[in-house]
Amino acid sequence: MGEALAAIDLSASFGTHKVLHHVSLQMPANCVTAIIGPPGSGKSTFIRCLNRLHETVPRATMSGTVLLGDEDVYRMDAITARQKIGMVFAQPNPFPTMSIFENVAMGIQLRDGKRQTYLSEEVERALVIANLWSEVKDRLKESSSKLSAGQQQRLCIARALALQPAVLLMDEPASVLDPFSTLRIEELIDELKDRYTIVIVTHNLQQAARVADRTAFFLAGEMIEQGTTTELFTTPNDKRTEDYVTGRFG
Numbered sequence: 483m484g485e486a487l488a489a490i491d492l493s494a495s496f497g498t499h500k501v502l503h504h505v506s507l508q509m510p511a512n513c514v515t516a517i518i519g520p521p522g523s524g525k526s527t528f529i530r531c532l533n534r535l536h537e538t539v540p541r542a543t544m545s546g547t548v549l550l551g552d553e554d555v556y557r558m559d560a561i562t563a564r565q566k567i568g569m570v571f572a573q574p575n576p577f578p579t580m581s582i583f584e585n586v587a588m589g590i591q592l593r594d595g596k597r598q599t600y601l602s603e604e605v606e607r608a609l610v611i612a613n614l615w616s617e618v619k620d621r622l623k624e625s626s627s628k629l630s631a632g633q634q635q636r637l638c639i640a641r642a643l644a645l646q647p648a649v650l651l652m653d654e655p656a657s658v659l660d661p662f663s664t665l666r667i668e669e670l671i672d673e674l675k676d677r678y679t680i681v682i683v684t685h686n687l688q689q690a691a692r693v694a695d696r697t698a699f700f701l702a703g704e705m706i707e708q709g710t711t712t713e714l715f716t717t718p719n720d721k722r723t724e725d726y727v728t729g730r731f732g
């Protein structure tokens with residue numbers, strides 16, 4: 483099951499450049515929360531703070547609290563935090579020299595050791611949940627680079643799911659995909675929320691409207707407004723949100 487994620491008073495900088503200012507946001511369990519906003523508004527930085535990827539950037543700093551359920555993510559071991567809060571990126575990035583099977587198995591092997599009797603079962607399970615199993619079950623030993631871009635992205639989702647996360651962060655997960663592959667990812671997101679909490683960054687407002695239960699609007703490193711997706715798109719409280727969702731800028 484997914485767990486709720488909460489950001490409390492989160493600020494983040496790259497060196498002296500402060501890019502996120504006191505953001506607080508609740509991301510309820512088993513909901514899809516979309517983060518929208520114009521380029522450079524801090525959306526990616528925000529989700530990279532949620533799973534502690536931000537701290538891997540030289541000279542990057544952050545302050546504030548991130549809670550997964552009632553656990554402080556910044557008091558966990560960073561590797562554990564990134565297993566519990568998985569992530570997929572805009573550009574599908576399977577390990578090109580590894581097979582389809584190895585891509586999904588590798589995280590489990592790093593965590594639990596090389597030879598696990600349950601490895602095949604776990605790989606199958608993750609590929610089934612990512613809606614990829616039926617397309618790859620007879621070619622698990624083939625290189626992941628033989629898959630289409632949409633399949634590669636679902637492989638990356640399976641790779642994250644193999645570690646049984648509670649949360650899946652998705653940073654523009656369909657931005658380089660064709661419309662059909664995008665639709666498959668959106669359908670998958672809708673299915674995944676029964677098991678995981680999902681946070682998706684998207685610059686595509688129609689996509690946020692289609693997939694998200696809740697939406698937060700970011701501008702210049704601030705979280706301007708958040709609410710149910712319907713509220714945010716139809717009756718925004720802030721003029722800047724209204725201007726953005728009606729396409730006046732961005």
Ligand SMILES: Nc1ncnc2c1ncn2[C@@H]1O[C@H](COP(=O)(O)OP(=O)(O)OP(=O)(O)O)[C@@H](O)[C@H]1O
Nearest residue numbers: 496501519520521522523524525526527528539685
């Ligand atoms: N590795 C980095 N080093 C220095 N500055 C960075 C780095 N990554 C992002 N920034 C800066 O932080 C600010 C926020 O960027 P971020 O990528 O979080 O915004 P975004 O809303 O996700 O943008 P986009 O929609 O273009 O991906 C921008 O000013 C960006 O230039």
